[in-house]
Amino acid sequence: MQIPYTVKVRPDTGLYNAKLGIWLFLASEVMLFGGLFSAYILLRSGATSWFVGSEELSVPIGTFNTFVLILSSVTVVMSWASLRMNDLKKYKMYMGLTILLGLVFLVVKVLFEYMPKIEHHHIPSSHNFFAIYFVLTGLHALHVIGGLIVNGYLWGPGSKMWDTDPEQFLNRIEVAGLYWHFVDIIWIFLFPTLYLL
Amino acid sequence: MVDHDQEEPFWRKYIFSVDHKVIGLQYAITAMLFLFFGFCLILIMRWNLAYPGEVVPIVGKLLSEEGMLTPDGYNSFGVMHGTIMIFLGVVPLAVGGFGNYVLPLQLGAPDMAFPKINMFSFWSFFVGGIFMLASFFLPQGPASSGWTMYAPLSVIATTGETVWLFGMVFLITSSLLGSINFIATVIQLRTKGLTWMRLPFFVWGQFVTAFLLLLAFPPLEAAAVLQLMDRLAGSSFFMTSGLYVGGEVLEVAGGGSPLLWQHLFWFLAHPEVYVLILPGMGIVAEVITNNTRKPLWGYRSIVYSVIFLGFMSFVVWAHHMFLTGMGTKMAAFFQTTTMIISIPSVIILSALFISLWGGSIRFNTPMLFALGFLPMFGIGGLTGLPLGLASSDIHLHDTYYVIGHFHYVVAPGTIFALFAGIYYWFPKVTGKRMNEGLGKIHFFGSFICMNGVFSPMFIQGLAGISRRLYDGGASYLHAEPVLQWNEFMTMAALGLGFFQFFFIANLFISLAKGEKVSSNPWKATTLDWAATPTPPLPHVNFENIPEVYRGPYEYSMNGGGNGQKDFTPQHESVKD
Amino acid sequence: MDVTQDLKKEINLYLKVFGALAILTAVTVAVASLKVGIGFAIIIAMVIAVTKGSLVASFFMHLAHEKRLIYLLLVITLVLLLALFFITYGTIGDQVGVEIVS
Numbered sequence: 075m076q077i078p079y080t081v082k083v084r085p086d087t088g089l090y091n092a093k094l095g096i097w098l099f100l101a102s103e104v105m106l107f108g109g110l111f112s113a114y115i116l117l118r119s120g121a122t123s124w125f126v127g128s129e130e131l132s133v134p135i136g137t138f139n140t141f142v143l144i145l146s147s148v149t150v151v152m153s154w155a156s157l158r159m160n161d162l163k164k165y166k167m168y169m170g171l172t173i174l175l176g177l178v179f180l181v182v183k184v185l186f187e188y189m190p191k192i193e194h195h196h197i198p199s200s201h202n203f204f205a206i207y208f209v210l211t212g213l214h215a216l217h218v219i220g221g222l223i224v225n226g227y228l229w230g231p232g233s234k235m236w237d238t239d240p241e242q243f244l245n246r247i248e249v250a251g252l253y254w255h256f257v258d259i260i261w262i263f264l265f266p267t268l269y270l271l
Numbered sequence: 272m273v274d275h276d277q278e279e280p281f282w283r284k285y286i287f288s289v290d291h292k293v294i295g296l297q298y299a300i301t302a303m304l305f306l307f308f309g310f311c312l313i314l315i316m317r318w319n320l321a322y323p324g325e326v327v328p329i330v331g332k333l334l335s336e337e338g339m340l341t342p343d344g345y346n347s348f349g350v351m352h353g354t355i356m357i358f359l360g361v362v363p364l365a366v367g368g369f370g371n372y373v374l375p376l377q378l379g380a381p382d383m384a385f386p387k388i389n390m391f392s393f394w395s396f397f398v399g400g401i402f403m404l405a406s407f408f409l410p411q412g413p414a415s416s417g418w419t420m421y422a423p424l425s426v427i428a429t430t431g432e433t434v435w436l437f438g439m440v441f442l443i444t445s446s447l448l449g450s451i452n453f454i455a456t457v458i459q460l461r462t463k464g465l466t467w468m469r470l471p472f473f474v475w476g477q478f479v480t481a482f483l484l485l486l487a488f489p490p491l492e493a494a495a496v497l498q499l500m501d502r503l504a505g506s507s508f509f510m511t512s513g514l515y516v517g518g519e520v521l522e523v524a525g526g527g528s529p530l531l532w533q534h535l536f537w538f539l540a541h542p543e544v545y546v547l548i549l550p551g552m553g554i555v556a557e558v559i560t561n562n563t564r565k566p567l568w569g570y571r572s573i574v575y576s577v578i579f580l581g582f583m584s585f586v587v588w589a590h591h592m593f594l595t596g597m598g599t600k601m602a603a604f605f606q607t608t609t610m611i612i613s614i615p616s617v618i619i620l621s622a623l624f625i626s627l628w629g630g631s632i633r634f635n636t637p638m639l640f641a642l643g644f645l646p647m648f649g650i651g652g653l654t655g656l657p658l659g660l661a662s663s664d665i666h667l668h669d670t671y672y673v674i675g676h677f678h679y680v681v682a683p684g685t686i687f688a689l690f691a692g693i694y695y696w697f698p699k700v701t702g703k704r705m706n707e708g709l710g711k712i713h714f715f716g717s718f719i720c721m722n723g724v725f726s727p728m729f730i731q732g733l734a735g736i737s738r739r740l741y742d743g744g745a746s747y748l749h750a751e752p753v754l755q756w757n758e759f760m761t762m763a764a765l766g767l768g769f770f771q772f773f774f775i776a777n778l779f780i781s782l783a784k785g786e787k788v789s790s791n792p793w794k795a796t797t798l799d800w801a802a803t804p805t806p807p808l809p810h811v812n813f814e815n816i817p818e819v820y821r822g823p824y825e826y827s828m829n830g831g832g833n834g835q836k837d838f839t840p841q842h843e844s845v846k847d
Numbered sequence: 848m849d850v851t852q853d854l855k856k857e858i859n860l861y862l863k864v865f866g867a868l869a870i871l872t873a874v875t876v877a878v879a880s881l882k883v884g885i886g887f888a889i890i891i892a893m894v895i896a897v898t899k900g901s902l903v904a905s906f907f908m909h910l911a912h913e914k915r916l917i918y919l920l921l922v923i924t925l926v927l928l929l930a931l932f933f934i935t936y937g938t939i940g941d942q943v944g945v946e947i948v949s
Contacts, residue, residue, distance in 0.1 A: 076381070077382060077384060077386070078380075078459075079459050079460070084459050087914060088914040088916075089458075089914055089916065089917075091384045091385070091455055091459050094384075094454075094455045094458060094459060094916070094917075095384065095452075095455050097917050097920060097921075098450075098451045098454055098455065098485060098920065099447075099451055101920055101921065101923075101924040102450075102485050102488070102489050103489070104924050104925075105486050105488075105489035105924065105927070105928065106489035106490070106492055107493075108489070108490065108928040108931055109489055109490030109491075109492070109493030109494065109535055109538075109931070110493045110496075110497075111932070112490070112535070112931050112932050112935050112936075113493065113508065113531055113535065115932060116528060116530075116534070116936070116939060117508065117527065117528065119936065119939060119940070120526070120528050120939060120942070120943070121526050122526070123526075128879065133876060133879075137872065137876050140872050141869065144865065144869065144872070144903075147903060147907050148861055148862070148864075148865045151861055151907045152858065152861065155854055155857060155861070158854060159851060159854055197504075198500055198504045198505065199504060199505030199506055199507075199523070199524060200524055201524050201526070202506065202507055202524065202526045202527060205504075205506035205507065205508060205524075206508075209500060209506075213496070251907075252908055255903050255904070255907045255908045258903055259900045259903050259904065262896055262899045262900050265875075265896075266875055266879070266892040266893075266896050269879075270875065270876065270879035270888075270892055271879075271885070271888055271889060271892055482923075486927055490931065528939075530938070530939065534938070538931060538935075582923075586934065589938060595938075597938035597939075598938070598941055600937075601934075601937050601938045604934070604937070
């Protein structure tokens with residue numbers, strides 16, 4: 075039994091199923107992070123004392139990580155463009171770079187941001203500023219890890235599909251890319267909210 | 272066509288199946304077991320309310336050494352009754368069960384858009400259910416802070432609360448994946464000719480419901496994470512400073528807000544109540560049109576109404592929070608949106624009523640339940656009005672009036688619609704009819720008992736008896752005149768339970784030796800009844816993919832005189 | 848080949864967008880060090896973030912050429928998101944900074 079429009083687009087909507095599926099998923103993720111952002115707004119509005127973001131968090135490190143993620147968004151879209159040019163080698167190079175940059179982001183975050191915080195006892199139970207910081211960036215980091223797992227699969231064993239069903243594989247890369255860009259966009263909002271305001 | 276029967280081992284065919292029909296039945300059966308369990312919980316609570324401090328028969332020994340329901344036990348049972356009925360019973364049956372089974376059939380599709388994700392959805396729901404059941408075996412019992420889990424009580428509560436939160440994460444994940452599947456399926460897999468305005472109203476109901484689940488659940492997931500952080504990591508998202516527990520100051524950083532939990536919770540929980548009702552309205556529309564042999568009156572209005580309703584449901588949530596001190600401007604805002612949202616509900620209910628006018632009504636069991644739904648939902652809706660108005664809500668908030676209101680909508684409302692659906696689609700699933708005699712006894716008995724259980728609650732609520740009281744109000748002087756209703760309601764509840772045995776017996780008897788029927792015994796027009804053979808084969812819904820030429824409810828459009836049939840199925844070609 | 852030419856144009860566009868994003872990131876950090884009131888700071892930071900997000904969405908996620916259905920979905924989501932933010936804030940907005948003490 076074949077599900078229609080898995081690979082080819084449905085004429086009247088112009089979409090294939092997975093593309094609609096991922097956008098629906100991203101809409102729900104907007105509401106998930108939105109719930110946390112609204113928590114931030116309420117907590118900060120109701121707080122008698124709050125910390126200055128740039129004093130508690132390292133703006134240089136945050137800026138560096140922002141560049142890393144934006145660059146990884148470029149490399150993932152380049153990996154998709156490479157596949158459209160039928161260049162599997164270039165696809166692997168760019169996807170590999172994307173994964174590498176994602177790992178850099180995580181390592182910097184854990185080693186240079188989380189660990190020093192924990193050492194200084196700046197943890198969720200000490201003040202809501204750190205509590206919401208850890209939850210927002212932690213959930214974001216979990217999403218980065220999820221993306222890395224998917225991207226890693228598509229770079230490695232999953233890439234065999236290029237030989238058997240190139241069109242569906244291209245769709246998968248596009249869908250994975252959309253998710254990755256979304257993770258980037260969340261950070262684009264997280265960074266100023268937590269570090270700069 | 273490949274015969275899959277020979278190829279699939281038992282565990283692939285019936286346990287880890289990707290076939291929407293198997294998954295739909297898995298959801299339905301699991302949900303019905305949970306509904307039964309949730310009902311048992313409330314029977315025990317109601318026994319305690321009628322006869323406070325007395326030993327509960329049959330199950331007494333399980334509850335406590337003395338055989339009575341303890342106050343903590345009462346609170347826990349209250350939480351789990353609500354949680355199980357909503358998240359493990361009604362929604363999985365209405366959406367997971369009916370939605371999964373019927374939707375692809377009504378769309379002329381071979382399956383859902385994402386069959387593997389569908390399977391994962393079911394098992395995620397199952398795991399969530401296991402968590403909820405497992406919490407009964409914790410030393411201090413399940414969660415007990417009200418199904419609404421308000422902070423700070425829920426944050427300082429026993430381990431049962433943590434298990435509840437983890438269970439919810441699995442249930443929410445299941446819902447989110449399911450809603451993505453439903454929306455993508457409706458948009459992408461409609462068969463040729465099935466345009467938006469030719470969709471059965473059942474499909475529209477499921478479609479809007481899926482959007483509510485997709486966009487409203489995530490903030491609750493966020494809130495659950497925050498509450499878990501408060502409980503496990505000692506944060507103070509919902510904890511203010513200066514809290515005393517047991518006479519001692521609570522050592523927390525403070526600075527948090529219990530209202531934050533309430534906002535995030537109700538942002539989901541209000542759309543959730545529309546999730547509870549919309550699939551039922553969809554089922555009722557199918558059954559009514561089929562049994563009046565007339566098209567649905569005002570199809571376009573109902574479709575626009577349900578879309579408008581879905582959108583409005585996101586901006587009324589704080590009518591559950593009128594007493595939290597939000598100020599008159601915001602109260603007026605929520606009161607206004609709440610009044611506005613009653614309009615589409617009234618349009619839908621009126622259209623269903625008007626659809627009866629001039630019809631050749633067949634009073635079979637599904638139709639009886641569908642007809643019963645109409646006034647019951649009407650009462651539920653009308654009793655919501657004084658709750659939606661901020662001033663009257665001051666008196667009625669958190670009283671039995673609220674319990675009466677929402678139970679009227681869900682119990683003789685949605686659950687009647689679900690019964691209608693089970694009796695209606697049973698022949699499609701099994702190829703056999705359910706027994707009409709047993710069905711009618713089930714209906715009339717349930718109808719009388721439902722009203723017996725829930726109508727006195729309005730009286731008790733207006734008298735001022737609060738919710739969640741272990742003794743049912745006995746310690747309050749103002750409750751005295753209306754306390755005698757407790758025993759009456761308990762008797763009615765036991766009666767309600769008694770009449771469900773006719774339904775359960777009917778299911779088994781009909782499965783074993785029910786009257787065999789053709790593929791379209793109700794002579795219906797929608798595509799689900801065009802699927803052959805009956806019962807449907809694994810992985811194959813239609814021998815020939817249907818094409819649609821007309822709207823969903825073309826009953827009695829062509830005269831239907833001697834010998835002519837009084838309905839034109841959607842897929843019947845114009846030339847036939 | 849036409850396809851390669853179009854793709855080369857696309858890739859050029861991606862690099863230009865990356866440049867814009869890098870500049871905007873630098874701007875948002877620089878502006879943050881200016882001494883403006885919190886209200887202004889929020890507005891400026893959010894305007895820049897929305898611009899950056901829109902660039903990623905429009906060009907990397909191809910939203911600029913995407914089908915109407917996806918736009919509709921995103922518009923509905925954004926409306927509901929803003930409802931969640933502003934309506935919730937509205938209920939406590941008059942008590943900003945007042946400590947909730949039990």
